[in-house]
Amino acid sequence: MDRNLIIHPKVQQAWDEDKVTLERWQVPRYSAAEEQFRVLATRLRTMLGQPGAPGRVVALTSALPGEGKTLNCVNLATVLARDFEYRALLLEADLKRPAIGRGNRHIPGLIEYVSGEVPLKGVIRGTAIEGLSVLTAGRAENPLSTQVLGSALLQRTMLRLRESFDFVVVDCPPMLAASDLGLVAEWTDHFLLVVKAGTTDRSVVKSSMECLPKGKFLGAVLSDTREQDDRYRYGTY
Numbered sequence: 001m002d003r004n005l006i007i008h009p010k011v012q013q014a015w016d017e018d019k020v021t022l023e024r025w026q027v028p029r030y031s032a033a034e035e036q037f038r039v040l041a042t043r044l045r046t047m048l049g050q051p052g053a054p055g056r057v058v059a060l061t062s063a064l065p066g067e068g069k070t071l072n073c074v075n076l077a078t079v080l081a082r083d084f085e086y087r088a089l090l091l092e093a094d095l096k097r098p099a100i101g102r103g104n105r106h107i108p109g110l111i112e113y114v115s116g117e118v119p120l121k122g123v124i125r126g127t128a129i130e131g132l133s134v135l136t137a138g139r140a141e142n143p144l145s146t147q148v149l150g151s152a153l154l155q156r157t158m159l160r161l162r163e164s165f166d167f168v169v170v171d172c173p174p175m176l177a178a179s180d181l182g183l184v185a186e187w188t189d190h191f192l193l194v195v196k197a198g199t200t201d202r203s204v205v206k207s208s209m210e211c212l213p214k215g216k217f218l219g220a221v222l223s224d225t226r227e228q229d230d231r232y233r234y235g236t237y
């Protein structure tokens, strides 16, 4: 007898609800855009060394809001897990505008964990991609983001996460939220600056690069939204 026949559909449903859905940000499979994320992942791998090497907490920020941080984080983490078979964690550190958290309201995250409401294993959730886990911001719009991002508990927890994952990709607030970003910098190794090509002023990009913590700036990711067919281009300064 086919064992699948005895599984009640609702059991499968409940299991799926525990997962974080990222589909709204993921570019189409085998698209040119997806290939560009593999190029970015390969560059990271080359720059940061082979699995097991330290320094694999990579944060993405941008000078201004809406430049494509979340979209880049989701797709980078996706290809790291799916195509490179790394254990990847997508960590949502943008507590003021938590897009992934908002799209997955039923799932507790960083805020619930740091405030002691939910243990770590209750906030690290799986996804449809094997090897890709997500820790969302949790409760939407938290005015006390500094207390969460600067907590001693989070500092200690990052040590554990570094052991459990090959890569931690951090979705940051934009650089306007300077205090939050400064706290994230305390527990991340590297920064990538997402730049919406053709929109963000060159001088803004330049001063943003200078403001990022010295020695942690890896490069800029050009997120080009002007062309419909091949909208994603990357480069490093």
Ligand SMILES: Nc1ncnc2c1ncn2[C@@H]1O[C@H](COP(=O)(O)OP(=O)(O)OP(=O)(O)O)[C@@H](O)[C@H]1O
Binding pocket: 062, 064, 065, 066, 067, 068, 069, 070, 071, 072, 094, 097, 099, 174, 223, 224, 225, 231, 232
């Ligand atoms: N490379 C890209 N090509 C096409 N559209 C893009 C690209 N990057 C982002 N977008 C679109 O731009 C908008 C903003 O993207 P996203 O939410 O990823 O930005 P963000 O920097 O995380 O924004 P926020 O500062 O609000 O967190 C979304 O509608 C997204 O679909």
Ligand SMILES: [Mg+2]
Binding pocket: 069, 070, 071, 094, 097, 099, 171
């Ligand atoms: Mg975002």
